[in-house]
Structure formats: C-alpha cells, structure tokens
Amino acid sequence: MSLSACTKNSTASPATSSGSSAAAAGSAAAPSSAAAAGSAPVSAAGGSAGTIKIGLVTKTDSNPYFVKLRESAKALAATQGAQVIALAGKFDGDNEGQVTAIENLIQQGVKGIMITPSNSAGILNAIKEAEAKGILVIALDSETTPVTAVPATYATDNLQAGVLLGKYVKAKMGATAPKIITMDLDPSASVGIQRHNGFLEGMGLPDGTPPQVIGSALTAGDQTKAQSAMENLLQAHPDVNVVYSINEPAGRGAYQALSEKNLQSKVIVGSIDGSCSGVQYVKDGKFVATVMQFPKIMAEDGVKAIVDFAKTGTKPTGVINTGATLITDKPLAGIDSKDSTWGLANCWG
Amino acid sequence: MTSIAPPKARGTDRAKEIFARSPALGPTAALIVALVFFSIATSTFLNLDNFSTIVGQTVVVSTLALGQTLVILTAGIDLANGAIMVFATVMMAKLSMQMASSAAILVGILVAGGVAAISGLLVTRLRLPPFIVTLGMLAVVTAVSALYSGGTTTDVSADSTLTLLGKQITIGSLNISYGTVLAAILFLVMWLALGKTGWGRHVYAVGNDAEASRLNGINVKGVLLSVYIVAGIVYGLAAWMALGRSPSADPNAFQTGNLDSITAVVIGGTSLFGGRGGMVGTIIGALIVSVLRNGLTAMQIDSNYQNLATGVLVILAVAFDQLTRRRSS
Numbered sequence: 001m002s003l004s005a006c007t008k009n010s011t012a013s014p015a016t017s018s019g020s021s022a023a024a025a026g027s028a029a030a031p032s033s034a035a036a037a038g039s040a041p042v043s044a045a046g047g048s049a050g051t052i053k054i055g056l057v058t059k060t061d062s063n064p065y066f067v068k069l070r071e072s073a074k075a076l077a078a079t080q081g082a083q084v085i086a087l088a089g090k091f092d093g094d095n096e097g098q099v100t101a102i103e104n105l106i107q108q109g110v111k112g113i114m115i116t117p118s119n120s121a122g123i124l125n126a127i128k129e130a131e132a133k134g135i136l137v138i139a140l141d142s143e144t145t146p147v148t149a150v151p152a153t154y155a156t157d158n159l160q161a162g163v164l165l166g167k168y169v170k171a172k173m174g175a176t177a178p179k180i181i182t183m184d185l186d187p188s189a190s191v192g193i194q195r196h197n198g199f200l201e202g203m204g205l206p207d208g209t210p211p212q213v214i215g216s217a218l219t220a221g222d223q224t225k226a227q228s229a230m231e232n233l234l235q236a237h238p239d240v241n242v243v244y245s246i247n248e249p250a251g252r253g254a255y256q257a258l259s260e261k262n263l264q265s266k267v268i269v270g271s272i273d274g275s276c277s278g279v280q281y282v283k284d285g286k287f288v289a290t291v292m293q294f295p296k297i298m299a300e301d302g303v304k305a306i307v308d309f310a311k312t313g314t315k316p317t318g319v320i321n322t323g324a325t326l327i328t329d330k331p332l333a334g335i336d337s338k339d340s341t342w343g344l345a346n347c348w349g
Numbered sequence: 350m351t352s353i354a355p356p357k358a359r360g361t362d363r364a365k366e367i368f369a370r371s372p373a374l375g376p377t378a379a380l381i382v383a384l385v386f387f388s389i390a391t392s393t394f395l396n397l398d399n400f401s402t403i404v405g406q407t408v409v410v411s412t413l414a415l416g417q418t419l420v421i422l423t424a425g426i427d428l429a430n431g432a433i434m435v436f437a438t439v440m441m442a443k444l445s446m447q448m449a450s451s452a453a454i455l456v457g458i459l460v461a462g463g464v465a466a467i468s469g470l471l472v473t474r475l476r477l478p479p480f481i482v483t484l485g486m487l488a489v490v491t492a493v494s495a496l497y498s499g500g501t502t503t504d505v506s507a508d509s510t511l512t513l514l515g516k517q518i519t520i521g522s523l524n525i526s527y528g529t530v531l532a533a534i535l536f537l538v539m540w541l542a543l544g545k546t547g548w549g550r551h552v553y554a555v556g557n558d559a560e561a562s563r564l565n566g567i568n569v570k571g572v573l574l575s576v577y578i579v580a581g582i583v584y585g586l587a588a589w590m591a592l593g594r595s596p597s598a599d600p601n602a603f604q605t606g607n608l609d610s611i612t613a614v615v616i617g618g619t620s621l622f623g624g625r626g627g628m629v630g631t632i633i634g635a636l637i638v639s640v641l642r643n644g645l646t647a648m649q650i651d652s653n654y655q656n657l658a659t660g661v662l663v664i665l666a667v668a669f670d671q672l673t674r675r676r677s678s
Contacts, residue, residue, distance in 0.1 A: 228642065277597070
C-alpha cells in the first residue's frame with residue numbers, strides 16, 4: 001500500500017525512462033546495510049571517510065512499493081558518494097519497529113533519515129531525538145502528524161490522485177447516472193480518506209457517502225478481503241456501474257467478483273497506485289484506468305536533499321508533490337493521460 | 350480425575366452430556382439461527398446464488414481450517430498455515446513458468462507438506478511447544494515468500510491448470526466451483542479418517558492424553574508428525590484453491606489466514622485443549638463466519654461491527670466448550 005500527501009502543485013511527472021524497472025527478486029532482505037558500490041570497500045562500522053550515510057525507514061520490507069523506494073534510493077546514493085542503510089517496520093502500523101530503526105540509525109552516525117511514517121504520531125519523539133543530534137529527518141510518501149514535525153515531505157498528493165481518476169471516470173460515464181461502489185482502506189488512514197474524497201470530488205460529488213455511492217467496504221487494500229466484500233455487496237447492488245478502489249489489489253479483488261457474475265463489461269473499475277501488475281490490468285482492459293504515483297522520484301529527491309544538506313547545510317522545506325499520472329489506454333479529450341506502454345516502463349513493483 | 354459433581358437439575362446435565370458428546374451441535378444450531386434471521390431480516394440473503402457466493406468465500410479458509418483442526422485435536426496449534434499456503438501459491442505461480450502447471454502444483458503441495466513436516470519434527474524431536482515452533486515458522490516462511498517473489502504479485506494465466514479450481518458447475522442459479530467440490534471431497538476423506546480409522550482414534554487419544562497414549566503403546570511421535578504432514582499437504586491444496594478463486598499469487602495476501610482458520614475451528618466447537626471436536630464443526634464454524642459477513646453486509650452494517658460480532662462468537666464458543674467440558678471430563 002502506499003500513502004499520503006496534500007498540496008496543490010501539479011508537477012508534470014518527469015518521464016524517467018528507466019530501463020530496469022522490475023525489482024530484482026530478493027535483492028535486500030531485512031536490515032541490510034548495503035555497501036555503496038563504487039567507493040572504497042566499507043570495512044568495519046563507521047564506513048569509509050567521505051561516504052555520506054543515509055538512513056531509510058520504510059513501513060515494511062516486503063511491499064513492492066517500498067522495495068522500489070529502497071532500490072531507487074540505493075541506486076542514486078551510489079552515484080552521489082553516499083550509502084543507504086535501509087530498515088523497516090515489521091508490518092504496516094508497526095510504530096515500535098520504526099522507532100527502534102530510527103534509534104539504531106542515530107547510533108550509526110547517519111547524516112539524514114528518510115522515513116515513511118507508519119502511524120503518523122507514533123514516531124515524533126524519535127524524530128526529535130534524531131534532530132537534536134543534527135540529523136536531517138524527512139518524510140517520504142506519507143506525512144507526519146503534524147506535518148511540521150519534519151522540515152520536508154516528498155509525497156504524492158493523494159487527494160489530487162483521486163481527483164484525476166474521478167474526472168476521467170465522470171467523462172467516461174457521460175450522461176449515465178453513476179452508481180458507485182468504493183473499495184476503501186480502513187476508517188482511520190488519511191490516504192484512504194484523501195483518495196476516496198478526491199475521487200468523489202473529481203466525479204463532482206460531495207465527500208463521504210453521497211447517494212450515488214450505493215455501497216462501500218473496508219478492504220485494508222487486501223485482494224482477498226476486497227473480493228469477498230464485493231461479492232457480498234453485489235448481492236444487494238447488482239446495478240453497480242462504477243467501482244473505485246483504493247489500490248490495485250483491492251481493484252483486482254473487486255474485478256474478480258464482477259467477472260464471476262459476468263458483470264465486468266458493464267462496470268467501470270478504476271484504481272490508484274501504479275504498480276506494474278495494476279498497469280497490466282489496464283493493458284488487459286480489466287481496469288479502465290489507474291493513477292500512478294512515483295516512489296522512485298520520492299526516494300531520489302530525498303537522497304539528493306540529504307546529500308545537499310551534508311555538503312552545504314541547507315535543509316529542504318515544505319511538502320513537495322512528486323506527481324501522479326493517469327494511466328489509461330482509452331484517452332479522452334481534455335484529460336491528460338499516458339498509455340499502458342508508458343505505464344509499464346515507469347511502474348513500480 | 351473423578352470429582353463428585355454437586356447435584357443439579359437433571360435437564361441441564363442431560364443437555365451438557367449431549368453437547369459434550371457432539372461438539373458440532375451448538376455451532377450447527379447457531380448457523381441455523383443465523384440463516385433464518387438473515388433470511389427474514391433482508392430481502393437479498395435467501396437465494397441459491399447468494400449461498401453459492403458464501404460457500405465460495407469459505408473454501409480457502411475452510412480448507413486451511415481442516416488442517417488446523419488436525420493440529421488442534423492433538424492439543425497443538427499452527428500459526429504458520431496461512432503463510433505456508435501463500436508460499437505454496439507463490440511457488441506454483443513462479444514454477445509454472447519453468448515447468449508444466451500440474452508439476453508446479455504438485456511441487457507446491459509437496460513443499461507445503463515438507464515445511465509443515467519441519468514444524469512437526471521440531472515439536473516431536475525437540476519437544477518444543479507447537480505455538481512457539483509455528484510462530485517461528487510463520488516468520489521464516491513469510492520472509493522466504495517475500496524474498497522468493499521480490500514482494501511482487503505473480504499473475505497466472507486464467508486458462509491453466511493453476512486456475513482450474515475456479516471453474517464453475519452451474520445448476521440453475523447454483524454455482525459450484527471445482528474448488529468447492531475438492532474441498533468437499535477433502536472434508537469427507539478427513540472426516541472418515543478421523544472417525545473410522547485406527548489413525549483417527551490415535552489422533553484423538555494423543556490429544557486427550559499423550560502420556561497415557563504412550564503407555565498404551567501408541568507411537569505418539571509418529572502420530573504427531575503424521576498430523577503435521579497431512580495438515581501441510583492440505584494447506585498446499587488450499588493454495589491451489591486460492592489460485593482458482595483469484596488468479597494471482599500475492600506474497601502479502603492472507604496475512605490473517607492463520608487466525609481466520611483458528612476462528613473457524615474454535616467456533617466449530619473443537620477444543621483448544623485437544624482430543625475433542627472434529628471436521629464437521631470446523632466446516633460449520635467457517636460457514637458461520639462467512640454467513641455473518643454476508644448477512645451483515647446485506648443489512649448494510651459496516652465491517653467493523655462484522656469483526657466485532659465474529660470476536661464475540663469466538664469467546665462464546667470457548668465459554669461453551671469449557672462449560673460442557675467440565676461436566677464430561
């Protein structure tokens with residue numbers, strides 16, 4: 001899963017035509033401090049003089065989104081005379097694990113720490129501790145609460161991502177009255193709420209559950225849960241014509257339930273996230289569209305900012321929107337989008 | 350241990366005895382009550398198509414729970430079953446790119462059996478508690494799945510043997526998937542094995558009192574190991590069913606498969622202390638959970654309350670087990 005930000009400046013997503021997208025299976029396991037290639041071999045703790053140490057704390061190790069974040073950070077660091085030490089929580093919401101990771105990174109003498117905060121408030125003390133030692137802490141992908149707990153946040157504007165999908169679906173529907181089922185995250189996660197409300201805003205509807213939303217389910221972004229929830233909702237609402245999903249696994253589960261009932265051709269399924277398997281679903285015509293976010297850009301911008309801080313002492317500020325792009329093979333006039341071929345070249349996971 | 354029970358009304362004694370003899374009776378009654386209630390309370394619940402949906406939803410968790418039942422009958426617990434199943438789905442999906450789908454499925458099933466056998470060996474040879482062994486195994490297998498797959502989902506083509514169990518047999522508005530048929534056959538085989546064979550009697554005996562079983566000449570270690578291996582093979586079959594239900598192997602899926610299967614077993618009246626319960630109760634227990642979710646969704650009740658209801662049921666089931674057990678021991 002992935003996560004949250006809130007600003008209003010649309011950057012055209014740079015078409016970083018990276019040749020190597022697919023995650024090399026089993027690249028880095030749990031706490032691994034990969035020695036940066038290129039520089040002198042790192043021997044004992046402490047590293048070689050001149051290597052800038054950067055900590056990265058993701059929510060989990062295994063989620064392909066965070067794998068992409070980690071790999072992108074390591075790849076760019078290697079070109080900047082820096083080294084990334086990647087740690088993670090054990091599960092989404094593992095605050096204790098993230099606090100431990102920050103404490104261990106402080107011990108290792110890092111110049112900066114990039115963190116995707118699990119529970120936004122849970123890690124504030126650890127962040128203060130790091131900053132007291134002169135370490136620059138920045139948030140990636142999700143905001144801390146309050147957002148001012150760190151000087152800078154590099155993230156997708158999730159509300160805007162939702163709006164992109166909503167506008168497209170509205171245009172696609174034309175005059176047909178929407179009957180929407182939403183596959184949501186959970187009641188508390190800001191990213192789920194932002195994407196959901198953004199989608200409705202794009203559709204020209206009020207937040208929450210207006211009458212056009214005929215059913216909703218909390219899926220935790222899990223394919224199996226989404227499939228069962230959609231099957232149950234279809235019993236009462238076989239007249240659905242739009243499905244919004246918080247992420248692609250939830251969308252996949254919903255699509256599976258629709259295809260069991262042969263409803264897939266009557267229902268528009270849209271998603272958000274931009275994983276490679278999600279883009280493939282767009283290519284296969286199973287999703288009408290998905291909205292891609294760019295963990296690679298978050299990681300690279302974060303590494304650059306910390307390297308810059310180590311060299312010049314300047315800190316980045318504010319919430320930096322790393323962009324979101326609509327991916328569809330059925331483009332509509334007046335709506336910016338890229339096709340699935342571009343999507344597959346730029347996707348994550 | 351015999352204790353003189355204080356004299357009580359004979360009616361409750363009789364009832365307790367009946368429930369003690371057939372632990373599936375309580376859950377069956379609960380299921381019937383739920384079915385009747387939702388049929389009256391909502392207009393969309395009572396139809397064959399909806400029942401097909403409910404049964405389809407329970408297939409994977411039911412199958413995991415069949416294996417879990419075996420382990421729990423021996424007074425153990427398996428926290429790794431969901432992880433083993435997920436590992437098997439990832440293996441099947443990835444191996445099918447290098448070999449025939451049927452061979453990949455077979456390898457996946459055997460590996461699942463092998464991994465569970467390691468748990469069984471640790472429990473029998475090193476005398477480690479099953480809770481701890483399978484807790485460790487959960488972490489190990491989850492990590493191995495993540496490493497093996499790079500954390501990414503592997504989609505499988507919809508027309509291969511891998512997804513065969515998703516195919517439906519349609520009779521009127523009743524849809525039965527091949528996966529459901531296989532789960533039903535598996536249930537029958539395991540029910541017969543437990544109820545009608547010497548091996549089944551030994552499983553119950555070991556669960557009731559391992560030491561007494563040993564003194565009676567039962568090969569306790571052998572029985573325990575066989576239970577873990579059979580359970581593992583069942584998890585492997587569950588993996589094949591999961592691919593039929595959803596044609597993609599996601600290493601992050603089924604994170605609560607272990608707890609969901611334990612929930613089904615417990616609601617089904619199988620005792621966590623071992624030696625009491627069985628396959629019928631487990632299937633009923635899995636159905637109760639799905640019926641609740643489906644019916645409460647039809648009543649427009651939100652998922653949080655659905656989870657709450659499931660939790661209350663688990664506690665009630667265990668309390669019920671304790672009450673009837675005290676009388677019958």
